[in-house]
Every structure is written in structure tokens, then in C-alpha cells.
Amino acid sequence: MPVYDYACACGVRFETMVPSWSSPAPGCPSCGELTRRRPPSPAVHGRAAPPAAMSTAPQSWEGLNNGDRDTITHWRRRMDARQEFESRHPEHAEHRDAIAAHEGAFERRPLTYKELAARAATSKDAGTAAAEASRARSGAGTTTTGAGD
Template sequence: MIIYDLACTAGHRFEACLGSMFDPNPDCGCGASTSRVPSRLNLGGAANAGPGRDDMPTTWHGTGQGDPATLKAWHGAMTKRERLEERYPELAGDRRPILAHEGAFAGRPLRAGDDLVPTVAKAAFGKEES
């Protein structure tokens, strides 16, 4: 069902649910014919998935030296994020373990499951294995 804003030729405005965008417009309660009008535009809102795993503190100082309120807040935020990632797996990103992340792999870490020989050859020598 799609909700459309409609206006009749007599000036009345109302909403109606239609099964498809190809369905004809319903008549107004006054009997006049109707046409679809643009809905209001909402400029104030924005979608935000909240903090991700990369935003989570990784040091003792980042957690406020183990501050219980900070730890509880981060635990709640990450629990909420896990539920969101279960519904929308594309938000989870690449969760494979990182095998190497320094030196030649600083720009793109080597992850478990990567094809090892071409990845190492490209990182170490700047070209694909031949």
C-alpha cells in the first residue's frame, strides 16, 4: 500500500492508500475528481546508524579509565548496533580477522580468506603475481 496526498478540484486535501502507483485516484468525499499532489518536504531529519565498531574505544584511557557509566553506555550502544547489523548485514562491513596490518599492508590489511599469494605479491612488489 502506498499513501498519496490528494487534492480535489473543490480544494479539499486528503490522504489515500492505493495498492499501486498505477491505481486510479479515488474521488473526494464531495464527489469531485482528484489529482496527486507532492507531499511535504522534510529537510530536518537525517538517517544515522550510530557509532560503529571502529568508533568504540580500544584503550583504558578511551573508556575513561574503566568508568562504569562510560562502559555501560558503550555496551548499550554496541548491543543496539549488533541488533541493527543483524537486520542490515551491509552495515557490518568486513568482520574477518586481520592477519597483517603494518608495513606493506598499512593501506589495506591482509584478512583471513584473502588469496594469499597475489595479495602478498601486490603489497610487497606493487604488482600482481605472474
């Protein structure tokens, strides 16, 4: 027997098993009045999916269609939905660290402030730490700082 959703004029909503789609609607469990069948939820149709991940959002002005208001609004809504989803389901939260540098040697693997602070702990100099991280990324002996301001 399938389960269907029903709603009553008094505001009560409930699910119940009925013999078939053509079966008459059951009475309200609260007031006894006739109810009406509610449309099935999107999950029944296979449309339930988590919102787009934060990593899918555009990372540049060009990615936002040069600041087009509608594009910005679209992405802001998608990211708000993702944040709300992650607050309800923390197991799906993406790990995000603040980025100190993302160009040059750090293009493929950005330099996070956490890594920069760990490298600067010994030298007490962020510039030296950034240069060290850049050398580690490139594998060569160049001294490109790569620390984006």
C-alpha cells in the first residue's frame, strides 16, 4: 500500500497508507473533516540533491559575468542555500581556509594563512616563510615570494 500526504483546512498535515491512488481521502485525525491529497515531495521525483558546493562558485570578476547583478544574485542565493545546508548537515561541510596567495607557484595549491603561520613560526618573518613555501611548491631554488596582498 502506498503512502500519501494529506492536508486539512484546519492546518493539519499527515501521511497515511491507502489502498491506491483512487481511494477516497481519509478524514482529518484532528478534526475529522475531509482532507485533500498534497502533491508528492520533490524527493519522490528524484530531484532531491544537496545545493552546489562552495568550490563551484566563480572565483573571479569575469566568472561573475563582469559583475552582472543577476549573476551575482544567482550565486549569492546558491551559496546561501549551501551554507544553510551545511549548518544542518555539518558532515557535508567543505573545509575552507583563508588564502594568503593563489598566483604563480601557488596557482595549483594555494598558500593558506595557516601554512604561512606555521612556516613563519621559526623565522618570525612572513616574507621569508612565503618564499620558502614558493620554493617548496616549485621544487626549484627560486625566491619568488608569491605572497599576495
